[in-house]
Amino acid sequence: MPRIRVRWNEASPCPAAKDYSRAYLHPSGQGPARCWALILLTMVNLSYYQELMAGGTGGDHGGRFEEFRHQTQAMWAQGDLPPR
Helix, strand or coil: CCCCCCCCCCCCCCCCHHHHHHHCCCCCCCCHHHHHHHHHHHHHHHHHHHHHHHHHCCCCCCCHHHHHHHHHHHHHHHHHCCCC
């Protein structure tokens, strides 16, 4: 396994996001390395959408969907990388 300086997202339930850095997952090469990176990125995306949909459908009970929506939009606006 490559040396990891900064993991993508240690709080994620997805092993690919926890175990690999963004640089490692960037599909810049050709051949098998590119295929592997795309498979790992697909895992990260599916995990994220599962988490998002679970929060969206679970938050509807008791009128909490609006709260979930506002929290999610605030998280998106904040971003996950510091500005350059």
